[in-house]
Amino acid sequence: MASAALLWFGEVMSAVPLRNTKSAASAVRSVSVLGATGSIGDSTMDLLRGARDRFRVEALTANSNVQALAKLAREFGARFAAIADPARLGELKEALAGTRTECGAGESAVIEAAARPADWVMAAVSGAAGLKPALAAVDRGATVALANKECLVCAGDFFMQRAMKAGACILPADSEHNALFQALGSGNRDELVRVIITASGGPFRTWDPADIEQATLAQALKHPNWSMGQKITIDSASMMNKGLEVIEASYLFGLTPDEIDVLVHPQSIVHGMVEFADRSVVAQLGTPDMRIPIAHCLGWPDRIKGPSAKLDLAKVGQLTFEAPDFARFPALRLAYDSLRTGFGATTVYNAANEIAVAAFIGGKIRFGAIARLVEATLDAWIRASNLSPLKSADDAIAIDHNARNVAATLLPQIALKAS
Ligand code: NDP
Numbered sequence: 152m153a154s155a156a157l158l159w160f161g162e163v164m165s166a167v168p169l170r171n172t173k174s175a176a177s178a179v180r181s182v183s184v185l186g187a188t189g190s191i192g193d194s195t196m197d198l199l200r201g202a203r204d205r206f207r208v209e210a211l212t213a214n215s216n217v218q219a220l221a222k223l224a225r226e227f228g229a230r231f232a233a234i235a236d237p238a239r240l241g242e243l244k245e246a247l248a249g250t251r252t253e254c255g256a257g258e259s260a261v262i263e264a265a266a267r268p269a270d271w272v273m274a275a276v277s278g279a280a281g282l283k284p285a286l287a288a289v290d291r292g293a294t295v296a297l298a299n300k301e302c303l304v305c306a307g308d309f310f311m312q313r314a315m316k317a318g319a320c321i322l323p324a325d326s327e328h329n330a331l332f333q334a335l336g337s338g339n340r341d342e343l344v345r346v347i348i349t350a351s352g353g354p355f356r357t358w359d360p361a362d363i364e365q366a367t368l369a370q371a372l373k374h375p376n377w378s379m380g381q382k383i384t385i386d387s388a389s390m391m392n393k394g395l396e397v398i399e400a401s402y403l404f405g406l407t408p409d410e411i412d413v414l415v416h417p418q419s420i421v422h423g424m425v426e427f428a429d430r431s432v433v434a435q436l437g438t439p440d441m442r443i444p445i446a447h448c449l450g451w452p453d454r455i456k457g458p459s460a461k462l463d464l465a466k467v468g469q470l471t472f473e474a475p476d477f478a479r480f481p482a483l484r485l486a487y488d489s490l491r492t493g494f495g496a497t498t499v500y501n502a503a504n505e506i507a508v509a510a511f512i513g514g515k516i517r518f519g520a521i522a523r524l525v526e527a528t529l530d531a532w533i534r535a536s537n538l539s540p541l542k543s544a545d546d547a548i549a550i551d552h553n554a555r556n557v558a559a560t561l562l563p564q565i566a567l568k569a570s
Pocket residue numbers: 185186187188189190191192212213214215216217235261274275276277278280298299300301324325326377378379380381382383441
């Protein structure tokens with residue numbers, strides 16, 4: 152393997168190794184998948200299924216879906232399986248009876264799964280619950296394919312510093328960041344002008360604001376291009392997901408908000424671009440299939456054969472681009488605002504959004520109120536708090552909890568308020 156924390160962009164150190172060298176190793180690599188039963192987990196397991204001779208499964212985790220977890224653990228002969236819901240340990244033991252798979256339950260078991268000695272870890276637990284397990288993998292200097300964007304949004308500086316300190320290697324698994332990861336190595340830090348992450352625009356890209364305000368859950372879940380979990384699909388419809396990705400890009404690659412642009416690209420073929428001083432723009436393209444960036448992370452620093460469809464640009468015909476509409480999608484503006492505020496504001500942005508999305512799914516607020524609740528929570532938090540940098544995971548978790556409480560308190564008045 153190439154060394155974990157490498158120099159990139161000249162003087163700037165990062166845990167994202169942009170100058171990769173080919174691996175000399177042909178040995179079987181051990182992998183763990185945190186969030187194995189989810190959408191990213193499913194894509195990862197699919198890739199592992201196609202490369203059984205190259206990978207061995209150390210640990211798998213899930214939240215409550217015991218049967219799916221046990222099925223995967225049996226299929227891949229996992230050494231350890233962890234279920235986050237402590238009440239399900241008995242059920243998991245029963246489902247794994249007769250196998251050699253050890254099992255555990257509760258948050259500590261999920262952390263144990265991450266801490267076990269796997270060469271490569273997919274961090275794909277959804278939400279802020281993914282932070283501590285991802286840190287457990289980072290702390291032992293593992294190669295971590297990071298899908299869970301909340302690790303960065305909630306505790307970005309701290310998370311990346313911890314990765315650097317431990318010599319961990321962070322591979323961006325999110326499609327846009329993976330695209331930037333592939334393109335950034337074409338130049339140095341002082342040659343970079345900006346990065347551009349693309350957005351499909353989601354199902355409401357061309358809708359009137361009044362219709363977006365009233366959009367139903369079924370409409371929000373109809374993503375035009377990507378098949379993903381429920382929460383991230385709703386975030387795509389509000390463009391909150393793009394906001395989270397702007398924040399993610401800032402922490403991952405050490406970029407200022409002004410160095411990150413968003414471009415709406417309804418076909419989702421170009422995932423990210425990097426512009427350099429000579430005006431060269433380097434882009435990564437591919438069909439909208441998460442197995443492509445995950446395969447890049449799984450094979451890194453080499454490339455493995457992926458099962459995704461070949462990109463046929465002649466068939467796609469047209470690639471179109473448009474500027475994002477910050478007025479129609481205020482969630483995107485709020486992401487830049489919270490990134491500029493710093494000091495935990497991005498943690499608040501994420502926490503308030505999680506409360507808002509849950510309330511929308513539960514029929515308590517209208518779609519348009521999601522961004523209003525996030526904005527009101529950010530305003531209340533900035534008014535009330537002493538702004539100070541996050542020093543630990545516990546700081547991030549405390550702000551996260553606090554922001555959730557503030558959002559929950561503001562929820563009834565936001566629910567009543569018309570746009
Ligand atoms: P899913 O909701 O499909 O899956 C989430 C996974 O995490 C499941 O295995 C779930 O277990 C587990 N989980 C949920 N809550 C907990 C918890 N409290 N403790 C432990 N495990 C938990 O999510 P996705 O796969 O869509 O997304 C995962 C992460 O990747 C998110 O951060 C998302 O933003 C990011 N991402 C996703 C993309 C996508 O295409 N889906 C693209 C880029 C990033 P169970 O099945 O038992 O509920």
